[in-house]
Amino acid sequence: MDFLEEIKRRRTFGIISHPDAGKTTLTEKLLLFGGAIQEAGAVKNNKIKKGATSDFMEIERQRGISVATSVLAFNYQGKKINILDTPGHKDFAEDTFRTLTAVDSVIVVIDVAKGVEEQTEKLVEVCRMRNIPMIVFINKLDREGKDAFDLLDEVEQKLKLKVVPLSFPIGMGYDFKGIYNIWAKKINLFSGEAKQTVSEGVEFTDVDNPELDDIVGEKAANTLREELELVREVYPDFNQEKYLKGEEQPVFFGSALNNFGVKELLDCFIDIAPTPQPKMSDTRLVDSKEKKFTGFVFKIHANMDPKHRDRLAFVKIVSGIFKRNTNYLHVKMGKKMKFSSPNAFFAEKKEIVDESFPGDIVGLHDTGNFKIGDTLTEGEILEFKGIPSFSPEHFRYVNNADPMKSKQLSKGLDQLMDEGVAQLFTIDMNGRKVIGTVGALQFEVIQYRLEHEYGAKCAYENLNVHKACWVEAEDPNNDEFKEFKRVKQRYLAKDKKGQLVFLADSAFTVQMTQSKYPTVKLHFVSEFK
Numbered sequence: 001m002d003f004l005e006e007i008k009r010r011r012t013f014g015i016i017s018h019p020d021a022g023k024t025t026l027t028e029k030l031l032l033f034g035g036a037i038q039e040a041g042a043v044k045n046n047k048i049k050k051g052a053t054s055d056f057m058e059i060e061r062q063r064g065i066s067v068a069t070s071v072l073a074f075n076y077q078g079k080k081i082n083i084l085d086t087p088g089h090k091d092f093a094e095d096t097f098r099t100l101t102a103v104d105s106v107i108v109v110i111d112v113a114k115g116v117e118e119q120t121e122k123l124v125e126v127c128r129m130r131n132i133p134m135i136v137f138i139n140k141l142d143r144e145g146k147d148a149f150d151l152l153d154e155v156e157q158k159l160k161l162k163v164v165p166l167s168f169p170i171g172m173g174y175d176f177k178g179i180y181n182i183w184a185k186k187i188n189l190f191s192g193e194a195k196q197t198v199s200e201g202v203e204f205t206d207v208d209n210p211e212l213d214d215i216v217g218e219k220a221a222n223t224l225r226e227e228l229e230l231v232r233e234v235y236p237d238f239n240q241e242k243y244l245k246g247e248e249q250p251v252f253f254g255s256a257l258n259n260f261g262v263k264e265l266l267d268c269f270i271d272i273a274p275t276p277q278p279k280m281s282d283t284r285l286v287d288s289k290e291k292k293f294t295g296f297v298f299k300i301h302a303n304m305d306p307k308h309r310d311r312l313a314f315v316k317i318v319s320g321i322f323k324r325n326t327n328y329l330h331v332k333m334g335k336k337m338k339f340s341s342p343n344a345f346f347a348e349k350k351e352i353v354d355e356s357f358p359g360d361i362v363g364l365h366d367t368g369n370f371k372i373g374d375t376l377t378e379g380e381i382l383e384f385k386g387i388p389s390f391s392p393e394h395f396r397y398v399n400n401a402d403p404m405k406s407k408q409l410s411k412g413l414d415q416l417m418d419e420g421v422a423q424l425f426t427i428d429m430n431g432r433k434v435i436g437t438v439g440a441l442q443f444e445v446i447q448y449r450l451e452h453e454y455g456a457k458c459a460y461e462n463l464n465v466h467k468a469c470w471v472e473a474e475d476p477n478n479d480e481f482k483e484f485k486r487v488k489q490r491y492l493a494k495d496k497k498g499q500l501v502f503l504a505d506s507a508f509t510v511q512m513t514q515s516k517y518p519t520v521k522l523h524f525v526s527e528f529k
């Protein structure tokens, strides 16, 4: 197969949802169709178990599993599908945001009874801002849930999407009879007994055909006819171009657990979902079809084995062919590197590969050279944009609790920050270190990992910070900026890249500062140019 065909057959995407909506179950069913696993239950559930004795111990357990589930790849009808795992736990939202920089599209899973939940809103917002194509899968139709039209309204309003139903349920919960697949013009009937079997849809192009009454019963048939009529009146016809631009979102209904509506989703997905997309760098747009290799690190897994300092950097290939034992330029370090055992990911295993194509993810063994966001090229000086840090929500001073181990502590902190576990700020005035995290859980994780992986001990001290604001001065030499720096010096810090950050103690402070120093812009994300 030639290079362009390899690109054309790739679909790299992520599944996002609020925890418990059915992301793991759907992933598993997709793998079943791809023949990548033989039975349901094979994909280890890497979400944080409810009622676990200690949340952070559970995270450690989960970290072990999540290397295996970080990228799940399989072939389906000639297409190479790469599913990138996104943690559902809200304390790990930042991991998910970073993974979303490496996907070409997403599937959003929504629980039919719960509707749009908080985590879904946040994640969809990120995708919407980046115009990532999205397909919505409304799950758990075997349960009593919200009315389909109400749900579609909710999705439009809360997620600010423009939906186009491509399937429609026939009944729901106890009365759930099946699905009319608007996309393929087929009817799929639901049978509660055949839980793991794949139901083939029956071709049914004309719902006015009286045969429909025999299949689903007169009442359900009439309701379906009315509802489909309404769908036609209210929603536009599907337009692939708009979907690819992130301007409209097709919706499927189903039940992942019962394997219902999943194949329909997958079949449509491989038809319409985008192939590997171009990506913006600081100098130019890089197209996947370019011959020369480029890629960037979006995730780092470290110290899975405490006896070896092992790190695996996950690189998304943007263009060209990544080859084993070939010299590539680590742009930020200005250093040539080659990799003798790059890993490619399959359903649940990784294998050393000689070549990988755009859209694929390779895992590179690393001894501490990589940071999240780093770019690799064949020599061209460019860096991919779009992996910003967001302002953390929780802040604490970190102190050394074992004076004999200060070196270990700073090394440990350094490496954990490279991995993206949290963000480190250094206060300008006194050099004290502040850790900022998305969730409170990370503080425990950091303390635990520092001790177990680096032999260092840390203690925390509270610090009243509302948001970290990255500072952009219109003119670094004007008096206003100098005044700002003088008045706020106690609250100024540097992030890991040396960018100036203002640690504001309240929303009010942010507002006041902004109006007092209009030429000094405050940003809640690190990338603003």
Ligand code: G4P
Binding pocket: 017, 018, 019, 020, 021, 022, 023, 024, 025, 026, 045, 047, 088, 139, 140, 141, 142, 143, 254, 255, 256, 257, 258
């Ligand atoms: P997540 O990854 O989004 O967090 O969700 P996950 O797939 O783990 O699913 C959450 C729960 O919802 C699981 O039940 C799962 O079996 C159930 N579920 C998923 N899809 C469907 C569906 O279509 N219908 C129904 N009725 N349930 C569904 P659990 O009891 O929490 O876990 P388990 O004991 O079944 O593993």
